[in-house]
Amino acid sequence: MNARKKDSEMTDQATRAAGPVPSPQRAVRDVPDVPKEPVFTTQDLNIHYGDFHAVTDVSMEFGKNEITALIGPSGCGKSTVLRCLNRMNDLIPTARVSGEVRYHGIELYGPKIDPIEVRRRIGMVFQKANPFPKSIYDNIAYGPRVTGMKVDSMDDLVEQTLRRAALWDEVKDKLKQNAYGLSGGQQQRLCIARAIATNPDVVLMDEPCSALDPIATLRIEELMAELRESYTIIIVTHNMQQAARVSDRTAFFTVKVNETTGDRTGGLVEFDRTTTIFENPSDQRTEGYISGRFG
Amino acid sequence: MALLTAPTEPSSVGPPLSLEPSSRRLGEKFIVALLFGAAALAVLITVGIVLAIAGPTIEFFRQVPFSRFFSTEAWAPNFVPDGFGVYNILAGTAAIVLYSCMIALPAGLGAAIYLNEYASHRARRILKPVLEVLEGIPTVVYGLFALAFVAPLLQEIWPTFVPGKLGDPPGFQFVLSAGVVLGIMIIPTVASVSQDAMSAIPHGLREAAYGLGSTKMQVATKVVVPSAFSGIVASFVLGLSRAVGETMVVLMAAGAIANLTLWPNDPVLTMTAFIGRTATGDVGFGTTTYYTLFAVAALLFVITLVVNMISIALVRKFREVYE
Ligand SMILES: Nc1ncnc2c1ncn2[C@@H]1O[C@H](COP(=O)(O)OP(=O)(O)OP(=O)(O)O)[C@@H](O)[C@H]1O
Ligand SMILES: [Mg+2]
Numbered sequence: 001m002n003a004r005k006k007d008s009e010m011t012d013q014a015t016r017a018a019g020p021v022p023s024p025q026r027a028v029r030d031v032p033d034v035p036k037e038p039v040f041t042t043q044d045l046n047i048h049y050g051d052f053h054a055v056t057d058v059s060m061e062f063g064k065n066e067i068t069a070l071i072g073p074s075g076c077g078k079s080t081v082l083r084c085l086n087r088m089n090d091l092i093p094t095a096r097v098s099g100e101v102r103y104h105g106i107e108l109y110g111p112k113i114d115p116i117e118v119r120r121r122i123g124m125v126f127q128k129a130n131p132f133p134k135s136i137y138d139n140i141a142y143g144p145r146v147t148g149m150k151v152d153s154m155d156d157l158v159e160q161t162l163r164r165a166a167l168w169d170e171v172k173d174k175l176k177q178n179a180y181g182l183s184g185g186q187q188q189r190l191c192i193a194r195a196i197a198t199n200p201d202v203v204l205m206d207e208p209c210s211a212l213d214p215i216a217t218l219r220i221e222e223l224m225a226e227l228r229e230s231y232t233i234i235i236v237t238h239n240m241q242q243a244a245r246v247s248d249r250t251a252f253f254t255v256k257v258n259e260t261t262g263d264r265t266g267g268l269v270e271f272d273r274t275t276t277i278f279e280n281p282s283d284q285r286t287e288g289y290i291s292g293r294f295g
Numbered sequence: 296m297a298l299l300t301a302p303t304e305p306s307s308v309g310p311p312l313s314l315e316p317s318s319r320r321l322g323e324k325f326i327v328a329l330l331f332g333a334a335a336l337a338v339l340i341t342v343g344i345v346l347a348i349a350g351p352t353i354e355f356f357r358q359v360p361f362s363r364f365f366s367t368e369a370w371a372p373n374f375v376p377d378g379f380g381v382y383n384i385l386a387g388t389a390a391i392v393l394y395s396c397m398i399a400l401p402a403g404l405g406a407a408i409y410l411n412e413y414a415s416h417r418a419r420r421i422l423k424p425v426l427e428v429l430e431g432i433p434t435v436v437y438g439l440f441a442l443a444f445v446a447p448l449l450q451e452i453w454p455t456f457v458p459g460k461l462g463d464p465p466g467f468q469f470v471l472s473a474g475v476v477l478g479i480m481i482i483p484t485v486a487s488v489s490q491d492a493m494s495a496i497p498h499g500l501r502e503a504a505y506g507l508g509s510t511k512m513q514v515a516t517k518v519v520v521p522s523a524f525s526g527i528v529a530s531f532v533l534g535l536s537r538a539v540g541e542t543m544v545v546l547m548a549a550g551a552i553a554n555l556t557l558w559p560n561d562p563v564l565t566m567t568a569f570i571g572r573t574a575t576g577d578v579g580f581g582t583t584t585y586y587t588l589f590a591v592a593a594l595l596f597v598i599t600l601v602v603n604m605i606s607i608a609l610v611r612k613f614r615e616v617y618e
């Protein structure tokens with residue numbers, strides 16, 4: 001590998017190939033037993049798609065300025081739970097949510113709640129990078145514009161946001177170019193930047209790295225570690241190492257099969273500090289999944 | 296990599312390995328030839344039409360100078376004294392296109408946005424087929440609709456909206472009634488082509504927009520419409536071309552007076568209506584009137600060609616920005 005140079009001196013390609021690779025090990029953080037200040041609290045959360053009972057009885061808390069990872073086998077309802085935290089499920093006509101979801105104590109599915117206001121505070125990053133077919137600049141400026149955010153200088157906001165997302169040096173000379181010209185990893189970081197441009201309270205991420213190579217993945221993980229200082233992050237991931245590396249707490253979901261009816265439904269098995277889940281899980285299913293024997 | 300199992304030995308029985316074509320695939324070659332023929336036929340027919348129009352058009356300009364055709368002199372090709380000022384019927388076409396597009400383009404785009412972004416499942420299930428039925432109604436029925444319903448209605452409300460001398464109600468054939476009805480007629484075309492373009496944009500874009508806290512209106516105007524822009528332009532051009540080329544409605548409802556005007560209250564003759572009205576069989580072959588038909592047809596052809604070329608350029612230009 002080349003010696004490290006300053007980002008700005010390198011071409012785009014070189015940055016991706018030889019950029020500083022963050023260490024996969026991170027400083028161990030003190031994680032209290034239960035979240036000190038829960039951002040979300042769910043109580044007996046149940047989610048249906050039409051007649052299909054996708055998720056049953058999820059009760060958990062998501063702590064402020066923590067990274068919570070949701071793991072579990074495919075189809076166990078991780079995305080479903082995640083999308084109900086910013087009311088994205090409202091876009092699916094058949095989806096129905098019952099039970100309680102509180103956001104800073106406010107019932108998210110209360111009668112007076114406007115899902116648009118909810119989503120303005122709770123940003124989302126999707127599995128597949130989905131930048132708008134607009135310039136890099138306009139992608140970042142989109143959120144502040146539609147939310148009517150008061151900004152002194154949009155240029156400054158775009159720069160700051162891109163810097164926070166560790167993307168500035170790579171794109172500063174092509175802000176007016178179409179975002180589709182970026183690499184997959186850059187596009188995903190742009191989507192993260194776009195999500196934080198409005199300064200949301202929470203960022204939800206649904207398998208944000210599943211389409212990326214290991215280096216791009218590590219960059220995003222590094223970014224998450226930095227963002228944790230100012231945001232609450234909830235991430236769905238299939239990558240055990242990733243959950244272990246970045247998260248403070250981990251929730252393990254699985255598909256539960258009703259013995260008598262044969263109905264399948266997703267549910268929470270175990271929720272604890274990440275270190276506990278990975279080193280000393282209390283449920284056999286968790287242990288099996290983590291060690292790769294099951295799921 | 297090491298985990299991959301080695302490929303199993305090919306079974307010892309069976310024919311030896313051969314990678315040569317197992318048959319001569321004549322059927323496929325035949326079908327390809329047939330498909331090529333179909334594509335070539337379309338090109339040949341187009342060339343044929345151009346040639347068929349070109350000959351008589353050249354002959355027309357031998358008899359009537361360019362400067363008389365492209366002029367504002369009266370339009371009276373089969374009268375004495377004759378007049379060939381095509382601007383009169385060009386204006387008729389322009390007026391019809393103006394009013395019909397003023398209705399069809401915004402309404403068609405609006406309908407597409409509604410169908411794609413706002414309509415409930417049920418509303419869409421009802422409205423889409425209705426639009427398709429509207430597309431299938433024969434134009435002559437629209438012509439009757441203009442004469443029997445829209446013209447009287449406009450005559451009645453005209454004086455309330457237009458003051459003074461200009462407020463005199465129109466006769467029963469005039470630009471606005473034909474334009475309005477033609478516009479209504481074109482709405483379904485614009486709407487369905489635009490909506491197809493909108494429904495083709497990736498779901499992820501819409502999710503991204505909603506995830507950032509966009510309202511439905513913002514999703515529609517800032518993400519869906521710009522992303523579907525080239526399809527929307529295509530729908531507009533299609534609508535415009537139909538307005539330029541439509542004959543029956545204007546023949547029935549716009550009047551038959553070649554009139555250098557865009558005023559909604561006036562009767563006009565469009566280029567298509569002139570051809571439709573004149574080419575009835577009693578035009579003598581080889582007369583100047585006969586050649587005039589072709590000259591006007593050639594002009595129509597050129598106009599639609601230019602419109603299409605502009606649209607292709609537009610789509611190209613915006614592709615650069617939006618893909
Ligand atoms: N829009 C939908 N309509 C109907 N059923 C759905 C819908 N979305 C998800 N489901 C069902 O709900 C269950 C949970 O799906 P979900 O996408 O939440 O799983 P997941 O844990 O995110 O899986 P993966 O790891 O594969 O992304 C699955 O059985 C799925 O088939
Ligand atoms: Mg999922």
